[in-house]
Amino acid sequence: MFDVLGMDATAEVVYREMLAHPQDGVADLMRRLRLTEQAVLAALDTLSELALVRCSSEDPQNFHAVDPHLAADILLARQRAELAAQQQRVQEAQAAAVQLKSEFTQDRDExxxxxxxxxxxxxxxxxxxxxxxxxxxxxxxxxxxxxxxxxxxxxxxxxxxxxxxxxxxxxxxxxxxxxxxxxxxxxxxxxxxxxxxxxxxxxxxxxxxxxxxxxxxxxxxxxxxxxxxxxxxxxxxxxxxxxxxxxxxxIGASALPTDTRRLSPQQTEVLRLLSLGHTDESVAARLGVSARTARRIATKLMDHLGARSRFQAGVHAVARGLIRP
Known part of the structure; x- marks a missing residue:
């Protein structure tokens, strides 16, 4: 229940038991709550850090549980202080982020x-x-x-x-x-x-x-x-x-012309690249195909144009008006 205030379940039950039985010592808490000595001592350490228990003025060997009204104010004040510290860290992080962006921003560069x-x-x-x-x-x-x-x-x-x-x-x-x-x-x-x-x-x-x-x-x-x-x-x-x-x-339409006597756009581009002296590998890279496919297309074009070399195929294509010089 009080975990949101920084108190775990064991510390809470020990604190409640101490309020109900102010005279109880560690042995009594162990017996009533069926906890080990280590668990009780750990709970008392937690409560002490939260300022909810302190050594008894009457008996330094025992502990005194702070009045719950005062305890509530202490716990709330602690949470407010932690929230303020967190807000401060967030503001510092925001300032650091702005500084980082200003140092490495790419928006101001054309x-x-x-x-x-x-x-x-x-x-x-x-x-x-x-x-x-x-x-x-x-x-x-x-x-x-x-x-x-x-x-x-x-x-x-x-x-x-x-x-x-x-x-x-x-x-x-x-x-x-x-x-x-x-x-x-x-x-x-x-x-x-x-x-x-x-x-x-x-x-x-x-x-x-x-x-x-x-x-x-x-x-x-x-x-x-x-x-x-x-x-x-x-x-x-x-x-x-x-x-x-x-x-x-x-992409849903055919990339090939309906007139089989004409060249497809891909074939026209291959001829243009060949006329500029590109190799099969270079043609393949530009068309996004394998070198084998590029060679096959070039060979068919050479046969179609009656050319003996790839460059000559490009020259013939320019001469016939199939591609622009």
Whole structure:
């Protein structure tokens, strides 16, 4: 009952017994309460620390229990003092937190570097908590892993239920992964929108058209990212996203043209990359496919164009107007 006042159950029953039988000593308390000597002495120590018992003036060998009215005032005063001390500690903690934020804040910088994938994840977690209107994402790298899909769903669901508009652009290669397609359908059911393109320039997140997070190395996104807040820069990146979005296809639609004599967007992008001298491995990385798949696509295109090399296939494609130089 009195545990909220700092008195445990044994100390409480000993205190009550001492009030009922003021003349009792330790032996009497042991007998009446059926407690061991150690338990009684420990209870008396607790009561003494709470200033609820003191040595008797008449017999220093015995203890005197403080009047319960005075005891209540003592216990309440003790609790108020502890509460005031706790409030003081909270105020000091708040001041320390403000100081820490002011020393390491990222909001006042128009350009801030995030070093390493852990820093990027921490920043994005904070950013997602503050997004109010719209979240746009370029997600290169091909199919999403099962672990990534599973971990991202609670966040996506939370944002969409808050009314945040979410648009994400994946690579066309993600269409070949059932788990990614199923995730896209799940997002669409909640109001999210996903489209795909053959290739993406870089990994990027834009929040409310005012903050952009861009990978520092498109070939190694784990290296870190930069946070951009300059209005003109973010506006340009937003325009880039809109341009890519308009040319992208909803993931539920076919990425292949209905006219089999024409090239698919993925094949067109492969030819463009080959004309620039990219290797099969580089093409695979940009399209989010395996090197084997990239080689297979390139070989078919070479056969289709009658080219003897990958670079020559790109040159022929430019000459025939299949891709822009």
């Amino acid at each position: 350009l801030h570097r995030l070093k390493g994938v852990d820093c990027v994840r921490d920043y994005l977690a904070t950013l997602y908590d503050r997004v109010e209107d719209e979240l746009l994402t370029f997600a290169p790298g091909g199919a999403q892993t099962v672990a990534n899909v599973r971990s991202s769903r609670p966040l996506a669901e939370k944002l969409l239920k808050r009314g945040v508009r979410m648009r994400t652009v994946y690579l066309d290669s993600a269409r070949n992964d059932p788990a990614t397609v199923e995730h896209a359908d799940w997002l669409a059911a909640l109001g999210g929108r996903i489209r795909t393109v053959p290739a993406l320039p870089n990994r990027m997140v834009i929040c409310d058209r005012r903050i952009a997070v861009v990978a520092v190395d498109c070939d190694d996104t784990a290296a870190g990212a930069v946070v951009l807040k300059t209005a003109g820069v973010v506006s340009s990146l937003y325009a880039l996203f809109e341009s890519v979005w308009q040319s992208a296809q909803p």
